[in-house]
Amino acid sequence: MAATDDGDAEYVDHPLLAPGFIERREYQRRLADTAVDDHTLVCLPTGLGKTTVSLLVTADRLHGVGGTALFLAPTKPLVQQHATFYRDALTIPDDEITVFTGEVRPDDRAELWAESRIVIATPQVVENDLIGGRISLSEVTHLTFDECHRATGDYAYVYIAERYHADAASPLVTGMSASPGGDEEAIMTVCENLGLHEVAVMTEDDADVAEYTHDTEVEWERVTLPDAVIEIRDAINEVIVDRLESLKELGVTNTTSPDLSQRDLNRMRGQLQDLIDADQSEGYEGMSIHAEVMKLRRAVELAETQSVESLRRYFERQRNAARASGASKASQRLVSEPKVREAMRKAEDFDDLHPKFRQTRVLLAQTLGIGGGERVIVFTESRDTAEALTDFLAESFDVRRFVGQGDKDGSDGMTQTEQGETLDAFRAGEFEVLVSTSVAEEGLDVPEVDLVLFYEPVPTAIRSIQRKGRTGRQDEGRVVVLMAEDTRDEAFFWISRRREREMEDELAKLKGVADEMAAELDDGQTALDAFDDGGDGTEADGGATAQPGLAAFGEKGDDEGDDGTTADPDGVVAAAEGDDETVEIVVDQRELDSAIARDLSTRDGIETRLETLSVGDYVVSDRVAIERKTVTDFLDTLTGGDRSLFDQVGDLSRHYARPVVLLEGEGLYEERNVHPDAIRGALASLTVDFGVSVLRTEGEGDTADLLAVLAGREQTTRDRTVSVHGEKSAKTLDEQQEYVVGAIADIGPVTARALLEHFGSVEAVMTAREEDLLEVDGVGEVTADRIRTVVGSDYS
Numbered sequence: 023m024a025a026t027d028d029g030d031a032e033y034v035d036h037p038l039l040a041p042g043f044i045e046r047r048e049y050q051r052r053l054a055d056t057a058v059d060d061h062t063l064v065c066l067p068t069g070l071g072k073t074t075v076s077l078l079v080t081a082d083r084l085h086g087v088g089g090t091a092l093f094l095a096p097t098k099p100l101v102q103q104h105a106t107f108y109r110d111a112l113t114i115p116d117d118e119i120t121v122f123t124g125e126v127r128p129d130d131r132a133e134l135w136a137e138s139r140i141v142i143a144t145p146q147v148v149e150n151d152l153i154g155g156r157i158s159l160s161e162v163t164h165l166t167f168d169e170c171h172r173a174t175g176d177y178a179y180v181y182i183a184e185r186y187h188a189d190a191a192s193p194l195v196t197g198m199s200a201s202p203g204g205d206e207e208a209i210m211t212v213c214e215n216l217g218l219h220e221v222a223v224m225t226e227d228d229a230d231v232a233e234y235t236h237d238t239e240v241e242w243e244r245v246t247l248p249d250a251v252i253e254i255r256d257a258i259n260e261v262i263v264d265r266l267e268s269l270k271e272l273g274v275t276n277t278t279s280p281d282l283s284q285r286d287l288n289r290m291r292g293q294l295q296d297l298i299d300a301d302q303s304e305g306y307e308g309m310s311i312h313a314e315v316m317k318l319r320r321a322v323e324l325a326e327t328q329s330v331e332s333l334r335r336y337f338e339r340q341r342n343a344a345r346a347s348g349a350s351k352a353s354q355r356l357v358s359e360p361k362v363r364e365a366m367r368k369a370e371d372f373d374d375l376h377p378k379f380r381q382t383r384v385l386l387a388q389t390l391g392i393g394g395g396e397r398v399i400v401f402t403e404s405r406d407t408a409e410a411l412t413d414f415l416a417e418s419f420d421v422r423r424f425v426g427q428g429d430k431d432g433s434d435g436m437t438q439t440e441q442g443e444t445l446d447a448f449r450a451g452e453f454e455v456l457v458s459t460s461v462a463e464e465g466l467d468v469p470e471v472d473l474v475l476f477y478e479p480v481p482t483a484i485r486s487i488q489r490k491g492r493t494g495r496q497d498e499g500r501v502v503v504l505m506a507e508d509t510r511d512e513a514f515f516w517i518s519r520r521r522e523r524e525m526e527d528e529l530a531k532l533k534g535v536a537d538e539m540a541a542e543l544d545d546g547q548t549a550l551d552a553f554d555d556g557g558d559g560t561e562a563d564g565g566a567t568a569q570p571g572l573a574a575f576g577e578k579g580d581d582e583g584d585d586g587t588t589a590d591p592d593g594v595v596a597a598a599e600g601d602d603e604t605v606e607i608v609v610d611q612r613e614l615d616s617a618i619a620r621d622l623s624t625r626d627g628i629e630t631r632l633e634t635l636s637v638g639d640y641v642v643s644d645r646v647a648i649e650r651k652t653v654t655d656f657l658d659t660l661t662g663g664d665r666s667l668f669d670q671v672g673d674l675s676r677h678y679a680r681p682v683v684l685l686e687g688e689g690l691y692e693e694r695n696v697h698p699d700a701i702r703g704a705l706a707s708l709t710v711d712f713g714v715s716v717l718r719t720e721g722e723g724d725t726a727d728l729l730a731v732l733a734g735r736e737q738t739t740r741d742r743t744v745s746v747h748g749e750k751s752a753k754t755l756d757e758q759q760e761y762v763v764g765a766i767a768d769i770g771p772v773t774a775r776a777l778l779e780h781f782g783s784v785e786a787v788m789t790a791r792e793e794d795l796l797e798v799d800g801v802g803e804v805t806a807d808r809i810r811t812v813v814g815s816d817y818s
Contacts, residue, residue: 038081043111044074048230053222054078061195062220063170063213068200070224070234073104076166076196077111084114084139087192089163093142094179096169097426098123098438099445104168105142114139122147125438128632132156145178150614152185153623154632159189170197173215174208181620183216188624242503242515243385245377247326250368254333255325257365262318265311272297272308280322287316301692313352321365324404326509327478329376330369332406337366345808378477378504379414385475385502386419390454395472397448400457402477405435411477412457421455422447476503479515605733606744608633608641613650621726628730633746637673638681640729643736644745645679650725653687657694660704671712677747681714682732686725690718759784766812769805776800788813 032046053064053075066072080091093108095101101121109116120134122143128151135141135157151157159165165186173179186193197216203209213221224231247255259280266278274293275286291312297305317340324333337357344353356362382400389395400415402408405425412423424444427435436444448456505511606629609619614632623630638647649670659667674681691698708714719725736742762784764774777787780798787809795806 034078036078036081036085038085038113040111040113044077047071047074047234049224049228050075050078053224054082056220056222057196058082058194060220061193061216061218062222063197063199063202063209063216063218065199065202065221065223067224067226067231070231072198072200073107073168076168076198077108079194079196080108080140080164080166081112083164083194087163089161089192090138091140091164091166092148092159092162093140093166094145094148094168094182095142096145096172098125098144099441100168101142101144102438102442103445108140108142112140122151123438128154128156145182149178149181149620150611150632152182153609153614153619153630155623155629156632159186160191162186162190163192164194164196165190167195167197167216169199170212170216171199171202171208173197173212176617180215181624184624187217240501240503242505243381244505244507245381246507247509248374248377250372250374251325251330251376254330254365254368254372255322257361257368258318258322258325261359261361262315262322265315265318268311269308269315272304274308280319287312287319298693303695306695310351310355313350314356317352317356318362321362323510325369326506327511328402328404328407329379329410330372330374331410332404334369335406337369375414378506379411381504382411382475382477383415383418385473386415386455389473389500390419393472396451396454397471398455398473398475399471400455400475400477401480402457402459403480405459407477408457408459415455415457419455420453421457422453424456424458426459472500474501476501479503479505479511479518603627603738604629605642605730605737606631607729607733608635608744608746610635610639613639616722618650618722618726618729621723622729625726625730628733635746637670637677637747641678641744641746642729642733643740643742644747645742646682646732646736647674647678647747648682648684648729648732649674650684650686653685653690653693656685656690656704657696657701660696660700668707668712671708671714675712675714681712683708683714683716684719684725684728685716686719686721688720763787766809769809773798773800773805 033042034044034046034051035041049066050071053066056062057064057075057079064072064075066075076093080093083089084091093104095104101123105119105121108114109119112119118137118139120138120141122131122134122141124144124147126134126147131147131151135151148157152159159182165182167173167179167183170179173183183195186195195216195218197212197218199212202212209221212218226232262280263278266275266280266282269275269290270278272294274290274297275282277286291309294305294308294312297308299305321333321336324336340353341357343349344357357366386398386400389398400411402411408423408425412421415421422444423436424441425436427437444456447453503515505515604627607622608631609622611632611634613619619630619632622628635641635647637649639650640648642648649667651667656667671681671683691701705716708716717728719728737744759778760774763769763777766774766787769777776798777795778784781787781790781794792806792810795801795809796803801809
């Protein structure tokens with residue numbers, strides 16, 4: 023790429039780049055040159071143009087190779103930001119640079135994909151489209167993974183990278199991060215998961231990078247908790263000590279200190295799981311106590327480090343959870359414990375603010391008033407705190423909040439449009455203070471700020487680096503961390519400091535051994551390629567090797583009737599794996615939480631299609647649909663009074679001639695303290711009463727194998743087509759009445775039936791007095807009071 027001179031600045035000259043737009047920086051060019059040649063991890067400090075490096079590679083690939091470029095970013099605001107940058111920087115028409123997020127209809131995405139030269143998307147959307155067969159990566163010639171340190175475990179990046187390397191005709195991958203991992207092993211894991219062969223690192227110590235960076239001063243401000251907050255904390259800690267005494271008696275801990283580490287708690291949980299695996303009932307009791315300790319520790323953390331208002335909201339959510347149908351014993355014990363109730367009362371009576379609120383206001387006044395600054399970002403871990411802090415600061419400053427979308431606890435979030443408008447207004451100087459949760463940490467191009475304020479320390483090096491990257495790009499910036507004395511804040515601060523130093527050291531080391539790591543990655547890829555070639559006789563896609571002698575069972579027998587119902591041993595096993603025929607499996611959208619659909623979509627000879635199924639979780643033919651239940655889910659239906667499984671199975675059997683319930687997991691008779699005959703009775707009911715076949719699998723991999731066999735048997739051996747049937751059957755009048763009564767205060771279907779049998783109608787239940795309600799079996803004082811409260815209270 024050539025350079026053009028425009029006054030004091032030089033700009034990159036390329037047929038696909040807008041003239042005079044991309045400033046020529048030597049370090050970006052060097053990184054791009056490396057990334058053009060091979061699959062590369064690009065490491066560059068925040069704010070120094072990682073996206074520009076990817077843009078240069080994309081322009082080179084589209085001009086020289088053609089095809090489509092795909093750019094993945096973890097959040098919707100990031101996707102919108104990158105799309106704006108690409109449209110401004112490239113000469114490609116704007117309508118050929120497409121944004122894919124969940125707000126774009128799936129059918130529209132399929133059409134847009136075919137018309138686009140560049141697609142910028144969240145990974146979950148692309149993952150779903152790949153599983154659903156709506157898009158293909160075969161023509162993608164450059165794939166960028168932004169914030170690629172996320173490429174671990176089950177995150178969508180890992181699956182997409184696997185599909186890309188398998189499907190693309192001319193693949194090239196660029197991974198980008200300012201903080202790829204805490205150690206060499208973590209960085210190697212990211213590289214292996216994304217198929218990266220090269221590591222290109224630039225640090226602020228490099229001469230051609232240093233001229234674009236400035237020192238970021240990190241300070242910390244200590245605050246002292248008021249006595250009232252300490253009293254609330256100490257009351258909760260007393261309960262923690264009591265619960266730890268119980269766990270000590272079980273032999274899973276030697277300490278009863280409420281300040282024990284998360285590592286200690288994780289170790290305890292592991293020992294309790296060992297007790298459960300050994301079929302000792304104490305393990306279940308201990309696990310419930312452990313869950314209560316975790317909830318109590320969260321309450322202490324909110325009181326110490328956030329605000330009493332955050333604690334009040336947390337307590338309210340716990341109260342609601344304890345009242346809900348099927349509430350855990352941990353939740354119920356927590357809200358009924360006298361010391362916790364006393365802490366709740368004190369929190370309700372507390373009418374002051376956490377001292378961090380006032381300290382935040384002082385620091386903002388110093389920066390924006392005395393210091394003549396223009397912009398400040400305040401980061402906090404808690405959305406509750408972000409909302410309360412925004413209200414508080416608005417009395418003195420022009421401030422807006424910046425949070426993600428609504429959460430499961432009902433907190434109001436921001437739409438993608440609102441997020442974009444807020445950032446645009448901040449860049450334009452329309453307000454001076456942005457109060458943000460973690461949504462603004464990763465890579466968002468917010469303007470230069472005079473102060474980044476951490477409301478609490480961040481115990482994760484990656485997030486700390488991301489936050490500090492928001493300042494100090496063109497001028498010296500300031501970072502302040504607030505710490506409440508003698509609280510978890512101090513521990514988190516030192517953990518963050520240690521981990522950040524480790525990452526800085528690791529990046530420096532990474533730069534020094536980049537060539538060596540690249541060689542290791544190449545060696546690993548060579549070995550993987552050899553394995554994929556099936557040199558040991560196994561299949562490259564990880565599927566089971568076809569066993570000798572089973573191929574004959576895949577042939578269609580002569581004695582099958584026209585309706586396919588005659589028992590036929592020739593149909594027991596699907597056609598041999600080597601068969602060229604492709605089968606289709608329809609997957610319910612809600613099954614994407616498991617890895618089964620991803621697994622199936624990577625297998626040769628299987629096409630997956632995503633639907634929102636009215637009945638069943640998987641459909642493999644016009645007569646076979648499968649309802650999948652884990653052992654845990656199945657046992658929940660027996661212990662919690664929830665009959666939804668039998669409702670689902672009833673719908674399934676009414677719409678499909680060969681319904682299947684697939685029971686996944688081990689420990690059916692050991693996992694819970696449920697009498698074996700109760701389990702056998704439920705299985706018998708499914709088979710005898712509903713005519714359903716109940717099949718067992720060991721885990722998700724085994725489930726995927728079984729689904730593949732079922733689909734092959736139906737579509738290849740039996741020559742049946744895939745058909746998604748009707749809708750759930752309408753509820754009977756009795757079922758509707760039970761539904762209405764069961765919804766009162768979440769009392770559930772069992773109590774609803776008891777109430778209706780006693781009173782005779784929904785109306786009579788609604789008008790019953792509390793003393794009359796108490797006459798019903800299974801209705802105690804708490805339930806009766808809740809029913810009367812819900813039915814008789816004014817609606818506000």
